[in-house]
Every structure is written in structure tokens, then in C-alpha cells.
Amino acid sequence: MNLFSTLSLSQLFVVFFTVNLFSAYESMAQGPANLEGQVFDSGSGEPLLGATVFWTSQPTRGTITDENGFFSLEIDSLPNVLNIRFLGYEPISRPVNEKAEFKSNKFFLSPEEMNLSEVVVSERKQDYNVKSTAIGKNEISGAELKRIPALFGEVDLLRSIQLLPGVNTAGEGTTGLFVRGGSSDQNLIQIDGAPIYNPSHFFGFFSVFNPDAISDVALYKGNIPANFGGRASSLVDISLREGNTQKLKGEGGIGSISSRITLDGPLFSEDASFLVSARRTYADVFLGFSSNESIRENQLYFYDLSGKLMWRNGEKDKFTFSTYYGSDFLGLSEQFGLGWNNWINSFNWDRQINERMFLDVTAYYSFYKYKITVTDEDNGFDWSNYFSESGGKATFNYVPNENIDLKFGLHSQLYYFARVDLEFADSENLEPFESSTRVGFQNSFFIAGNAELTNNLSVEAGLRWSAYQQIGDGVNYLYENDDPTIDGVVSDTLNYSFGERMKFYEGLEPRLALRYLISDDLALKGSFNRNFQYIQVASNSSAGLPIDRWIPAGKYIDPIRSDQVSVGVFKNLYDNKWELSLEGYYRDFRNIIDLKQDANVLFKDNVETEILAGDGWAYGLEFLLRKNIGKTTGWLSYTWSRVYRQIEGINQGLPYNPRFDRPHDLSLVLTHELSDRLSLSGTFLYTTGVAVTFPVGSYVVDNQRIPLYDAYRNNSRFPDYHRMDLSLTLKNKDKGRWWKGSWNFSIYNLYGRKNPFSYEFRDIENNDINFDSGEGIAVTSQRPGVVMTYLFGILPSVTYNFNF
Template identity: 55%
Template structure:
């Protein structure tokens, strides 16, 4: 049994205080309401609400568009405003104040000189408490030039400071020195194990189906946990309750369609989205029979149904399913599938208190088949996580907000099963299952100490049990290794406790408002993570081995401190920020040299654990209003690991350590019909290990590597993309269409995807002695593989 902390009294007293406070405190008189978009009845998040004769009384709407504001002598005039919408001013009477008031705002017809790319209040980055939080509005996302014309959420997030990629064409995110598995990617509260298609070239998120996306790199709220580095919180779009709407697109490699509207009445809505690639259809047009018999496709399906049950309750049901399949001439097949579902219930307890409940299930499975008379096999595996989360929120006033709740998560990693085909020489393999239960309690409070100083404090306490069924192996000398014998095994029944860990996660954030356009923020976060990936691929593969904390693998722990300066200029048209961070990581794992983890039941013999740290500076200059909008970001960061047994125990860089990272994103509106986008990225090459020599075994020349890991680097990476969009300028039509022309890698840079060290015959990479003649020269050479140079694409988008 392992114990990290024992501060029982601290958490219980805090939770007791949060529960008892509403009972003993005198509730102030509050006016409550909700702000909605008149065109689709969707809530407007971050709308400003204030009394006309008291500008300092303002509050903003929450995630459901709701607000609570201190009441006053009525009647009085209440003002509601939101960027890009007409202002609403209503005279509030005493009778209206007794119930929830609804405001429906009408979108503005924006002029060419006032294009707003924000879906938030203009001074939000100055006044909020978040450091390391980033948002890309959906409209901006759709204007960024994209690979194959496929607008991609995760690839767009790579353009923000502090977020790096594994390499060309991949969607894996490495946030502030953390690996990709240290990110919690969730859709409507349900986590996704593998958020990518085509081995990481595209993400699973169709942009038409998304309502908003929040990226947390710094002070993650205490209501979230289970990952160290980042939270990518994706919310699916709800349908409108007025009439059927649709949008979609036909692109170079896939097409998509989204429909939404009322379901049974104006109190229920639906939104359904679908996307499918047709790359496999193009393969059938090939004259090469080997190519024609290949299969290559992916699809996405998502749906969200929302129901308003009276004035106090709202229920929504969300589901996403997506899969990939790659088949090579009916001999080899690889497929993987995500399926997540969630149920959300929002209940208004009183004028100033709310309860939210989430239930979810996430499944991920993959299958590999190889047809061969001598070595054929079928290999499949399944991972799942199910959970429940409840949260109470209480608005004491417009200056104090507190919340508390619980979360239960159950992990089930099914046995890895490899079944050989009839007559195959391969032996059958089956591992034991891995299961874990994580129960967490959390509480937090946001307090405006005075008009300049605000703070948020939070605690999260996790209790983790590895449970049966399962098996623990015990080794000679109590050190797991493939070089020492197993001296004993211990089997556990279903849900029998195997190993226990606990961890307390304090969170604190401060914001000091120097003036209306300048603020200073600081934050500290501790996080624990009880599941991680053991992989020798930094880009992430669909068959990566997930590992739960257990007898030999301790939970990951990180402590991060961040400090930021935030400055707005020219009436909030320009934003500038600089953030610094330092992060310490404990119990991080990495593979031994030559390790193989895919099929072994003793995975602890193939990995080693140690510590790591990272630090960095992030600069962001962003323009939000005008004909030209966009941002310029620069990140300087370093990431190190120190693991006994790797690199002779000396510190080394993981592959995703890239000290310099520059991103430029520009969008320009030429007219109501024409617009253009441009992106430029530059990063230091990723860290790798190149051979230092060769040696010969059985007449084969093999590369020899140094004991020191990742001492070399790929060449620096840079690329420019461009796009032009034409929209039908005609107004009043129900069908609205647009054409997007984009070019990926505008100047044809040959960025390396991989290097291969092999023997080259007669100075030619693909020399075949059986076809091209006798071999007259042999040399050991470095062969670089690159994926794309100049890549144009065209997409037709529509709305109705």
C-alpha cells in the first residue's frame, strides 16, 4: 500500500464549509436570467450584463448562458451586450424579477471594417483568472489553410504558443513539455483514447459539429483531473429549436454534412453530423491491380439531443463514433474505432445554486489481421473508461463563486489476444486484463478580493485502486527484468484490490488588474495521472500500449508554476501576452533500448521510470478586429528526462523537445465575397538518435547506436500554407455556398518525416539487381523520407 498524503481534515473541512455555507449565509437578492442567440436559441457564453445606471455592476454569462446579478430598486433598466450581436436594454419590473428572464440577442450585420474573430468578451484575457488557456473560435478555425483542405482542430491548436507537434502531418499535441498521452481530450465530458485518423494526419473532430473548444495549459480547474499537461475540452453543437439548418462540405479527400433543428417541439433539439473519406474510391481507379485492391478510409458520426424539462432542468445526450481501416491487397488489415457516449443533466436548485451531472462511456478497440500461410494471425484489443461526475455550483454574489463535487472513473484494459491462423508458425498470445478505479473529490472557489485582485483556489483528492481480475508477478531481487526469473505470482479475483495510491492536488491562481488593459497572473497546479502509454513512437500509433498504475508503475505527478503578463491595446483590438512556466514531473516511464511491449504480460520488464522537468517562455500577439486578423506566437521551451538505465543515467531530451517554435496566422477580408488566409510555422528539428557506426551479423550490416539517447536532431522544420475563399455574395437565399482553394507547403519545403540508414546499391535508392543488372558498388547511406511538397486542394462548403 502506497500513501502520498494524509491531509484528511483539510479537504473534509473545506467540503463541509462549502455545503454548510448556503445554509447559514444570508442570501442576497439576485436577479437571474439567460442570454440566447435568437437565430438558434443557443446560449451566449460570456455576454455582459449590467444595470444601465451602474456600469460597475456587471457580470458575465456562464457556460449555459445564465447569469446572476445583484438586484436593486425596481423598476430599472438592464443592459445585455455580446460581441457581434445587437445590444438589448430592458426595463425590469418587480414581477419580472421573480422568475428567470430570457434575453434573445440578434446577430449584427458586421461591416468590413469591424470583423470580429472572437467568441468572447474583448477584454477577457485581461480580466479572467486563467493562465495558459487558449481558444480558437470556430470561424477562425475554418479559415486556417489545411492539409488536403481538411479543417482540423488539433492541427490548428498546434499554432498556439506552448503547443508542439510530433512532425509532418501529425495531430499529436505536446503541451509544455508533456507527452501526447498526458493530454485529456474529451467530447462533452467523455474522454477519447485516440483522437486521430490516418495515423495522426487528421483529428476525429468535424468542425461543423463543434460548438466551442477550450485548451487549458496552465491552471486547470479542480473539477478536472487525471492528466498532467493539458485539457482539450470539446463541446458538440446543439441544434436550434426554430427550424432545420444544415451545413457541410465536399473536399479533395472527404465530405461532411451536419443537420440540426427542433426534435419534437421547441423544447427539444437535435444535431447530427457525418463525415467520410473517399480515398478508397480513388484507389479503385488505379491501373495497378495491387493498388486497386487496397482499402483506405475513415468516417465520423456524431449526434447530440437536448431536452428542456421545465424551467429548471435540461438534459442532453451525446454520442460520437469513428473508425479507420487500412487494407493492403487483402493480405494485411489494420482497423481502429472510437465510440464515446455521454449524458448530461443540468438542474437549477435555486436562484443562485446549480447541480450538473455527467455520465459517460468511452471505448477504443483495434484489430490487426495478416493473411499468410506460414505466419498469419489475428490480433485485437479493447480499452474502455466509464465514469460519473457530479458538481454543485453556488453563486454567493457576483464576487464569489464556489463549487464542489465528485468523480468516479473505471478503467478496463482487456487482455491482448493474438490468435494464429491455421497452419501458422506463430504461437498464440493472451495477456491478463488490467483494471483500475479512480474516485475523486474536488472543491474550489473564485473570489474577487477587490476590484483589482481576484483569486481561485481548488483542491482535488484522488483515490486510485488497481483491481482484479489480474496478476502481479514478483521477481528475484524485487526488481522487474527480463534477465531475472519470476519467483512468484499472485492472482486476484474480480474487483479485488491489488494496489492502492492516493494523491492530493492543490490548485491556486491569482490575477492582479494593474489597469483596464493590463493584468498580471500567477498559478500553481499539482496533477496526478494513473494511466500512460509505453511507446517508442512520439507521434502516437493506434496500437500503442496503455499502462495502468500498479505494483511496479507509480502514478505520474507534476507540479507546474506559471506567471504571465497580459496587455491589450487600442480598445482591445490587439492582445499581447507573455507567459513563463516551469514544470517538474515524477515517475515518468520510457522504454529500454530494444524493448518490445506490444504482447508481453510483464510490461514492467521493458520499461524504466524516472523524473523530468521542462520550462519555457510563450509570447503571443493577436489582432481581433479589422480587415486583417490573426496572431503571431513564439515559444522557447526545453524538456528533459533523467531515468536510471537510459542514456547512462544522464539527462536527455525526449523526441518532442523543440527549443524554438514560431507560428504566424493571418486572415484578410478583401470584400464580402473574397477572403484569404496564410500560415507560417518554424520549429527546431526533433531530437533523435543517429547511428555512430555499423556492425555485421550473419552477413547483414546493422546500425550501431550510442548509449546516449537523442543527442542528434532533424533539420529545422518550416512550412507556409495559403488559402483563398470565395463566398456567394447574394443575400436572402436559403442556400449559401463558398469555395476554398488552399495550398499546403506553398514553397515545396522537403521536411523530413523519417531517416533510414541502409545499404544503397550502385548509388540508387531503389536499385533492384534482378531488374537493373549486376551490383558494382555498395555503400551505407542515409535515406530521408518526406511526405509532402506543394499540395493544392479545393473544397466546396455550404449552408442552408
């Protein structure tokens, strides 16, 4: 038996031994009795996270419900009155006698009918931003997400996250996230605990997340809890909503470029539910109506399917299974094809061991495949590759009292990067390409605690130990002086059998956050985070492409280490209607990789010959003003930041800015309820232009003008980017029918700003950038020129949304 399977079995034994141990403890434990219960939405049956629960006799001491709506509250005296409060819902008060102590209790809250038009329901306490230790954390509820103006009538999760402070993008038409100086591959984006490696459709114009299926999303960019790890920059934690346990419901939309449908409801009983969601574009249908034959032969589409099953077994166990499948394809006149697929599965088991101990077990599988096809008799080929991550995670949550919350557990991950599958149309004329598999196995053990030390001081501390090894089946190439970057000539190879260790890394990842309350609505916070990342992308593009090459740590590539210090001031105004925060951070990177000039990583197995490694750092200030309650809601964010890399062999060894260094970033998001049926939303964005390398001259070879670049990287910039979007939503009159609909009218880029997507340096003939010499027209003039491409002018869209 090899090492990683032995560790997996031992960890499985630890989980079940601990479950049995605390089950035995449940029957023997002595101490103050607790009242246990769960809080649900009366309409949908979904559990409510963050509801406040307290006794009438002790109104200043209470607890909040967890993600399963569960709470455990120490009994003061009985009989007593239990109070439950949740923003946007009718509060309830229930008499409790001695009989309730010995059973679990269910409580159902109903939405406040009078306030529905003025309240944005948030999945957290309304003073959470001040009272909690969370720093560098932002949340967007499903309701807020749907209010933001859409591109092509399609609401997009990652595009909405880009409107938050500390988050940049590489440019228009991309969904890559660049958080506090980190590149897009340094973000852990997960759905119900399962990672997704390419979160975009349509080359980044859309993300893979159907907004109708999303419950909530949390972005951690400062203090990432110790029970999460694996990425150096941030965590985007997305939860699919559970199905309705009371009755069958549905919602969807028919838009300008895509349509979607979501169904959910009970499954056989009120203890089980299902949710299924589907979405597809029909751009390829419109291409078929073109008068141009070459355009009619093109293909361009994506579709995705997602689902979730939930089953409660009694009062103490809940099981969920989530799945997602998405597919994209681009075909150009049967000459070129590019497609990619995501397939993700996640199984979760929540167990209440006793009144103070809870268990959360997750097993997942994430698969990503991409393929390139070039149709040509002489130089055609089919190139495909896939990789996957399988994992299991067990988290124990121990709550000894209302002031202390302790989590500990383990997380195992197996990375598998398959051999490239390459077939040539004419194998005699092309040199074959051989690649090797790459396998990585990682184990992480963590412990984290949150404690109220005094009425004013709260601390969240954690420690994560990660151990990673590259294992066989695999190959290590050997080079002169053990340096692959000098000339890239292989002197020998070492072959490793299945499960044999090739390289080992390990590291401690301490996490610490402090919160000091100056008053009930004003707090100072600070944190320190260390993260290790054992896989990263080697790419010529910082925007993120479907064919980006993921590289695991190994003999020549060390893992990334990221250290971040952040401090902040958090203030609530006007009885928690407004939230105000100002955060500053400094982040230090070690072992960041970048590519040599004109590097080729797609058709090379020993990619270490194309890669250089060095250090990086980033710092910035983030301002956020947010209004959650009232007819007008939204936020204003501003970020000032700088990002630097310093790698020997790039930019003459001097510090340089990566493409996503954008010092100024301003976003304004507003939604106003004009009436019960009519609402208006708008966004405005302004950012500094991306950093780029422009040529310093040109030269002519075979009558072709070739751009000339110097040795300095990203020493120029695109013009500043700014844009305004508007969206108007009109609800149909509610006539008491089972079907309800609304119309959404959106305008993307309201004032037609031509934001550059790319610049091309080439010869312009006859003063016409579209001149085609192949049409037989004589060339009378020729001059070097710069051609700017922009993606969108004013772009209106209409979407009909419905629910039943």
C-alpha cells in the same frame, strides 16, 4: 458488495441528498432578491456564454452568462433598466418591473449586421484575458477554426491547436500534442466531458473532430481548474454545439479527399433540438482506378458520425446527450490490415437548484478498440485489444454574490483494459500469447473557488484529492529482489479475484492562481498546479500510434506526478482589439516511464520488465500577440522551451531530450477580409528539428548492413522544420436563396519545403535508391547511404462548402 461499487452508491446518495438539501434551502433562504434569466442567439436559439449583464443604475457592477446562457443578477432597485452586451451582437436594454423578479426571463440578441465582416465572434468577454485569473489558457472559436488553411481541404482542430504557444508536435503528419514538456498521453482530450483516447484519423493526418459540429474549444496548459484532473500536462475541452431550436439548418463540404454533412434543428418543439454530423474519406475509391493491381487491392479510409440531443424541461433543467463513433482501416493487398474504432457517449444534466446554486451532472462511456491482421499460411495472426473508461461526475456551483464563485463535487472513473485476443494461422509453429485484464478504479473529490478580493486582486484556489486502486480480476507477477528490470524472470504469480484490491495510490492536488490588475488593461498573473496521472502509454513511438499500449498504475508502475509554476504579463491594446501576453513556466515530473532499448511491449503481458522510470523537467517562455477585431485577424506566437528526462538505465543515466524537445517554435496565423465575399488566410511555421538518435556506424551480417547505435539517446536532430500555407475563400453571391455556398482554395506547403519525415540508413546499389536487384540486373556498386523520406511537396486542394 465490493469496494468500488459501494463508493459509487455512496457518491450517488451524496449528489441527490445535496440536491434536496439546496432545494429546501431555496424555499427558506432570505437575502437580496436576484433577477434570473437566459441569453440566446436570436437566429439559432443557442445560449450565449460570456454576455455582460448590468443595471443602468449600477453600470460598473454586473455579471456574465454561463455556458447555458444563464445569469443571476442582484436587484438594485425596481423599476430599472437591464442592459445586455455581447461582442458581435446588437446590445439590448429592457425595462424591468417588480413582476420580473419572480420569474425567469429569456433575452434574444441579434448579430450586428454592419460589423459581421469585421468581427470574429469570441465565446468570451473581450477583456477576459486580462480580467480573469486564467493563465496558460487559449481558446479557438468555431469561426476562427474554419479560417485556418487546411490540409487536403480539411480543417483540423488539433492541427490548429499546434499553432498556439507552448504546444509542439512530433513531426509532419501527426496530431499528437506535446504541451509544455509533456508527452501526448499526458493530455486529457474530452468531448462534452467524455475522454477520447485516440483523437486521430489517417495515422495522425486528421483529428477525429468534425469542425462543423464544434461549438468551441479551450486549451488549459497552465492553471487547470480543480474540477478537472487525471492528466499531468494539459486539458483540451471540446464542446459540440447544440442544434438550432428555431428551424432546420444544414452545412457541409465536398473536398479533395473527404466530404462532410451536418444537420441540426428543433425536435418537436423549441425546447428540444438535434444535431447530427457525418464525414467520410474516399481515398479508397481513387485506389480502385489505379493501373497497378496491388494498389487496387489496398484499402484506406475513415469515417465518423457524431450527434447531440438537447431538451429543456422548464426553466431550470436542461438535458443533453452526445455521441461519437469513428472508424479507420488500412489494408495492404489482403496481406496486412490495421483498424481502430472510437465510440463515445456522454449524458449531461444541468439543474438550477436556486438562484445561487447550480448542479452539473455528467455520465460518460469511452471505448477504444484496435486490430492487426497479418495474412500468411505459416506466420499469420489476428491480434485485437480494447479498453474503456466509464465515469460519472457531479459539480455543484454556488455563487453567493457577484464576487465569489465556488465549485465542489466528485468524479468517479473505472478503467478496463481487456485481455489481448490473439489467433494464429498455424498455432503449432507459434508460441501462444496469454494476457490478463487490468482494471483501475479512481475517485476524486474537489473544491475550487474564484474570488475578487479587491478591485485589483483576484484569486482562484482549489484542492483535488484523487484516490486510485488497481483491482482484480488480475495478476501480479513476482520477481527476484522485487525488481522486474534486472532480468525479467518471473518467480511467482499472485491472482486476484474480481474487485479485490491489488495496489492503492492517493494524492492531494493543490491549485492556485492569482491575478493583480496594474490597470484596466494590464495584469500580472501567477499559478501553481499539481496533477497526478494514473494511466500512461508505453510506446516506442513518441508520435502516438493506434496500437500504443496504455498501462495503468500498479505494483511496479507508480503514477506520474507533475508540478508546474507559471507567471505571466497580460496586456490589451487599442480598446481590446489586440491581446498581448508573455508567460514563463517551469514543470517538474516524477515517475515518468520510458522503454528500454529494443523493448517489446506489444506481445508481452508483464510489460514492467520492458519499462524504466525516472524524472523529468521542462521550462520555457511563451509570447502571444493576437488581434480579434477588424478586417485582419489572427495571432503571432513564439515559444522558447527545453524538455529533459533522466532515467537510470537510459543514456548512461545522464539527462536526455525526448523526441519532442524543440527549443524554438514560431507560428503566424492571419486572415484578411478582402471584401464581403472574399477572404485570404495564411499560416507560417518554423520549429527546431526533432531530437533523434542517429547510428554512429554499421556492420554487416549475412550481406546485410546493420546500423550501430551507441548508448546515448536523442543526441542528434532533424533539420529545422518550416512551412507556409495559403487559403482563399470565395463566397457565392447571396441571391436571397435558401442555399448558400463558398469555394475554398488551399495550398499546403506553398514553397515546397522538403521537411524530413524519416531517415533510413541502408546500402544503396548502383547509385540508385530505388534499385531492385530482383529484376535480374547485376549489382555493379554498393555503398552505405542515408535515404530521407518527406511526406508532402506543394499540395493544392479545393473544397466546396455549403449551408442552408
